[in-house]
Amino acid sequence: xxxxxxxxxxxxxxxxxxxxxxxxxxxxxxxxxxxxxxxxxxxxxxxxxxxxxxxxxxxxxxxxxxxxxxxxxxxxxxxxxxxxxxxxxxxxxxxxxxxxxxxxxxxxxxxxxxxxxxxxxxxxxxxxxxxxxxxxxxxxxxxxxxxxxxxxxxxxxxxxxxxxxxxxxxxxxxxxxxxxxxxxxxxxxxxxxxx
Amino acid sequence: xxxxxxxxxxxxxxxxxxxxxxxxxxxxxxxxxxxxxxxxxxxxxxxxxxxxxxxxxxxxxxxxxxxxxxxxxxxxxxxxxxxxxxxxxxxxxxxxxxxxxxxxxxxxxxxxxxxxxxxxxxxxxxxxxxxxxxxxxxxxxxxxxxxxxxxxxxxxxxxxxxxxxxxxxxxxxxxxxxxxxxxxxxxxxxxxxxx
Numbered sequence: 001x002x003x004x005x006x007x008x009x010x011x012x013x014x015x016x017x018x019x020x021x022x023x024x025x026x027x028x029x030x031x032x033x034x035x036x037x038x039x040x041x042x043x044x045x046x047x048x049x050x051x052x053x054x055x056x057x058x059x060x061x062x063x064x065x066x067x068x069x070x071x072x073x074x075x076x077x078x079x080x081x082x083x084x085x086x087x088x089x090x091x092x093x094x095x096x097x098x099x100x101x102x103x104x105x106x107x108x109x110x111x112x113x114x115x116x117x118x119x120x121x122x123x124x125x126x127x128x129x130x131x132x133x134x135x136x137x138x139x140x141x142x143x144x145x146x147x148x149x150x151x152x153x154x155x156x157x158x159x160x161x162x163x164x165x166x167x168x169x170x171x172x173x174x175x176x177x178x179x180x181x182x183x184x185x186x187x188x189x190x191x192x193x194x195x
Numbered sequence: 196x197x198x199x200x201x202x203x204x205x206x207x208x209x210x211x212x213x214x215x216x217x218x219x220x221x222x223x224x225x226x227x228x229x230x231x232x233x234x235x236x237x238x239x240x241x242x243x244x245x246x247x248x249x250x251x252x253x254x255x256x257x258x259x260x261x262x263x264x265x266x267x268x269x270x271x272x273x274x275x276x277x278x279x280x281x282x283x284x285x286x287x288x289x290x291x292x293x294x295x296x297x298x299x300x301x302x303x304x305x306x307x308x309x310x311x312x313x314x315x316x317x318x319x320x321x322x323x324x325x326x327x328x329x330x331x332x333x334x335x336x337x338x339x340x341x342x343x344x345x346x347x348x349x350x351x352x353x354x355x356x357x358x359x360x361x362x363x364x365x366x367x368x369x370x371x372x373x374x375x376x377x378x379x380x381x382x383x384x385x386x387x388x389x390x
Binding site for chain 1: 310350352355358361376380383387388
């Protein structure tokens with residue numbers, strides 16, 4: 001990065017992610033990221049006071065990258081609420097799977113950080129549940145889904161599908177039966193919410 | 196253990212568990228277990244050819260200790276099928292939680308072993324699903340649950356409650372909202388199976 005460009009948060013995080021990928025989370029220091037950006041490490045420390053802060057920020061950005069395309073999907077109003085909900089859930093699952101397959105090392109780091117960053121994860125989960133809540137509210141309004149509290153239903157569905165999107169289960173996602181198992185759970189959920 | 200008693204599999208596994216608890220899974224060897232039993236390690240190797248074999252056998256015994264009382268519960272016919280199913284699920288959850296709280300080190304070892312011992316876990320899960328299948332079949336016969344394939348339904352419910360009984364989620368079991376979250380998922384399941 002040229003020194004005459006302003007040092008944006010995005011530029012720092014992009015560089016940090018590249019450095020983390022190259023050296024691994026254990027060996028990467030704030031100084032390494034400063035070097036990659038050709039800035040003094042004092043400059044970088046003003047943005048991120050510790051390695052942990054930098055790592056969390058990189059993880060947060062990764063979580064946003066998962067949540068944003070899902071938000072677009074949640075906003076699409078074509079089709080039945082059941083179809084929209086299933087499409088959304090499968091997009092969440094595919095997104096997690098894509099990351100674990102294409103970038104297993106970063107996925108491992110994210111998984112480790114998220115174990116400690118309880119608030120960050122709670123916010124991410126709340127964001128995802130909020131997206132589902134919108135779809136479910138539409139389904140209830142259309143009498144396609146039985147009446148109830150849309151957010152409560154969304155939380156229940158999020159937790160009932162844990163096995164398919166929670167990083168702790170990544171080792172189970174490559175089994176030959178995982179799709180079929182999702183279908184079983186989806187049919188159970190649908191049977192529970194459909195009017 | 197006195198040398199004149201026969202060396203049963205159960206005696207070996209009991210000693211192995213005690214030694215594993217004392218020294219931890221990394222430091223425990225077959226020789227340590229032989230010493231605790233006051234037998235030659237040749238004798239012990241005839242029963243368990245490796246440390247891994249011994250560890251797996253101890254884990255298998257632990258899984259049986261979880262499954263057996265649940266089998267008794269599944270066989271009890273008092274109350275509605277919904278109540279029996281909920282009681283069974285909560286007993287499974289409590290059993291896992293009890294182990295993680297009372298014996299976190301052994302729980303950690305079991306969790307690690309189960310990641311590799313795919314077949315052993317598949318058998319354990321199949322055993323648990325079989326128990327639920329019985330309860331669900333009773334509910335279907337009594338027209339309390341909607342008709343369907345009891346085993347398929349049992350599998351769906353087992354996977355939908357993953358967050359509450361899979362060891363990978365042990366770190367989430369001490370949150371203040373976990374009971375309420377189970378209730379949400381249970382209501383969703385019940386709504387999906389009740390006639």
